[in-house]
């Protein structure tokens with residue numbers, strides 16, 4: 438970047454103010470058509486704070502293909518530039534405020550997880566994930582964490598799985614708007630971790646069911662079933678009879694009926710996980726700037 442470009446680079450506060458104005462304008466326009474926006478709003482200093490959110494960001498940051506554009510994208514998402522982020526099976530559609538009055542549209546397509554890979558994951562995780570809530574909270578053993586985050590073998594997409602486009606004029610392999618959207622996904626996984634599975638076009642409940650399929654022994658625990666209120670309380674997950682406007686735009690395919698949210702059979706025992714294990718992902722990926 439030469440000095441002229443640098444001089445034109447808006448300060449973070451200006452960018453945030455511009456993003457806010459663009460968001461208000463987009464919100465009014467969307468209200469007229471009945472379309473509900475789902476903006477990415479960060480509440481803390483970090484982009485993501487949950488296991489799945491951090492692991493998503495760490496995965497992005499592990500690829501050299503992306504390293505040049507990611508810092509700008511992180512800065513963008515923190516300024517509130519991602520005005521709308523919709524996640525459907527294999528697809529992310531977003532609107533991002535940029536330097537021009539008209540925001541840009543970003544589309545990211547992610548290949549479904551291969552059938553063989555998904556079967557392998559289910560087999561490897563069989564009997565090791567105690568419940569749906571533990572899966573979504575990321576309370577997993579070190580072994581399972583290693584399995585689901587293994588580059589190219591786990592749940593997270595690698596660059597070959599990701600196709601992206603942006604309507605901005607300086608679109609190249611990855612622009613800052615796309616990078617902001619990808620970080621926005623990490624932030625979204627903090628509250629809706631099941632969307633990772635939606636993106637890879639697999640049903641997250643099957644990771645629990647795998648233990649049942651293999652005839653695992655029932656778990657001797659007080660937590661016989663996962664109450665819907667627990668899931669809603671921990672993640673703010675929308676339940677069928679209590680829709681929230683901001684999430685109405687989620688595709689039907691991402692929703693799971695309340696019955697499916699409960700494991701069919703009591704899961705097997707396994708080691709309890711302390712929060713320090715989740716913390717190691719923070720060390721792997723720098724999501725603080």
Ligand SMILES: [Zn+2]
Nearest residue numbers: 603605612614
């Ligand atoms: Zn762009």
